[in-house]
Each structure stands twice: as structure tokens, then as C-alpha cells.
Amino acid sequence: MSFDRSLARCSFCGKRPPEVGRMIAGPGAAYICDNCLQLCNEIIEDPTPFSPKALELASRPPVVIAAPQGLNQELTGEVIAQEPLRNITIELEQKQHGMTVMLHQLQLYQKHFELDYLWIRPPFRAGFAFVPRIIFLVRDNIGNHWAGDRGGMLLARPELASDPSLAVYQGNARFSPPPSPDAHMITIRAADPLGMFEDPPLHTWNFEVTL
Numbered sequence: 001m002s003f004d005r006s007l008a009r010c011s012f013c014g015k016r017p018p019e020v021g022r023m024i025a026g027p028g029a030a031y032i033c034d035n036c037l038q039l040c041n042e043i044i045e046d047p048t049p050f051s052p053k054a055l056e057l058a059s060r061p062p063v064v065i066a067a068p069q070g071l072n073q074e075l076t077g078e079v080i081a082q083e084p085l086r087n088i089t090i091e092l093e094q095k096q097h098g099m100t101v102m103l104h105q106l107q108l109y110q111k112h113f114e115l116d117y118l119w120i121r122p123p124f125r126a127g128f129a130f131v132p133r134i135i136f137l138v139r140d141n142i143g144n145h146w147a148g149d150r151g152g153m154l155l156a157r158p159e160l161a162s163d164p165s166l167a168v169y170q171g172n173a174r175f176s177p178p179p180s181p182d183a184h185m186i187t188i189r190a191a192d193p194l195g196m197f198e199d200p201p202l203h204t205w206n207f208e209v210t211l
């Protein structure tokens with residue numbers, strides 16, 4: 001398929017040629033701008049496997065490549081359908097074992113729901129081969145339960161940390177299907193994925209949210 005290079009956008013940050021110094025074209029519709037290339041070099045030079053910069057880059061939302069003319073209408077329709085049907089502000093926080101979980105908001109979509117949270121904890125030490133994510137178990141008051149879907153994101157937010165010994169991670173967990181209209185309350189249990197290796201295993205954070 002041919003691709004109009006005037007529609008080029010950096011695949012890492014989404015910026016277009018006027019907004020960047022240099023743009024390097026890769027195969028197909030892949031591009032990288034000079035700023036993102038610089039960031040990649042900094043990540044390579046940092047010996048920490050999941051440095052804040054690497055986490056930030058890995059957790060960016062995917063860049064949507066401009067579609068050929070004619071498909072725009074369809075794409076626009078899709079974007080509108082992805083807006084949440086309802087936002088529920090939660091703002092609950094609980095501290096346990098020197099770590100705080102803050103639930104920020106619940107977003108209800110047509111086919112799933114998402115939970116935005118902050119996880120304030122000692123920074124992950126070098127040597128993690130993966131980014132651990134909080135394990136959620138959600139139940140509603142009429143007997144349905146959900147484990148989180150795969151995916152979601154975890155973003156390092158060093159600028160939010162007020163205590164230098166703690167790191168702030170911003171996470172997003174997805175669950176499907178959405179709660180039924182009959183449900184008026186959900187309980188959210190959150191577990192530290194590494195806490196299961198403690199002896200005894202760490203307790204979970206427990207939250208109740210009115211829908």
C-alpha cells in the first residue's frame with residue numbers, strides 16, 4: 001500500500017514535521033522524530049531496565065496514523081464511540097505497608113469500564129524484567145465479579161512524588177463487560193503483585209464505590 005508521506009507523524013509522540021526538527025522515515029508508516037530518538041538514546045544509556053523515561057515512553061497512548069481520505073468519516077465515528085458514557089469521580093485513598101493506592105475515577109463505556117488509579121510506593125528496583133501492575137478483583141452488589149483484562153497502562157509520574165523515597169505510578173485497569181444498570185455498588189480489591197511473595201501475604205486494599 002502506498003503511503004502519502006506528507007501525512008507523516010512520529011510513531012512515538014504523534015508530532016508532525018512542522019513541530020519537529022528532523023523526522024526519520026522507517027518502513028511503511030513508521031517515523032521517529034529527533035526528540036524521540038534523543039529520548040531513546042537516553043533510555044539506552046540508563047542501566048535501569050524500567051527507568052521513568054522508559055516507562056513514560058512505553059505507556060504513551062498509541063499514535064493513530066492518518067487514514068486515507070474517505071475513511072475519515074468512519075474513523076471519526078469510532079472515536080466518538082470511544083468516549084466514556086459516564087465518568088464517576090471516586091477520589092478514595094488507602095495506605096497499607098507504606099504504599100498508597102488512590103482510586104481516581106471510573107469510566108463506563110459501552111462494552112467495558114476503566115479504573116484510573118495512582119500507586120505511590122517505593123520505586124521498583126533495577127532488575128525487574130516486567131512492569132508489575134496492581135491486581136484487581138471487582139464485585140458488584142448483585143453477584144457479578146471481574147478480574148482485570150490484560151493490558152492497561154502504568155505510567156511513571158515522578159513529578160507527582162512529594163517524598164523523594166517514593167515513586168508515583170499512574171495506572172489504568174480495564175474490565176469487561178460494564179456493570180449492569182441494576183448494580184448500584186461495587187467493591188474493588190487491589191493487591192500488590194509482589195505482595196503475594198511476602199510471608200504472610202500482604203492484605204489487599206478494599207474500596208467501596210457507589211455507581
Ligand SMILES: [Zn+2]
Binds near residue numbers: 032033034035036037
Ligand atoms: Zn516524536
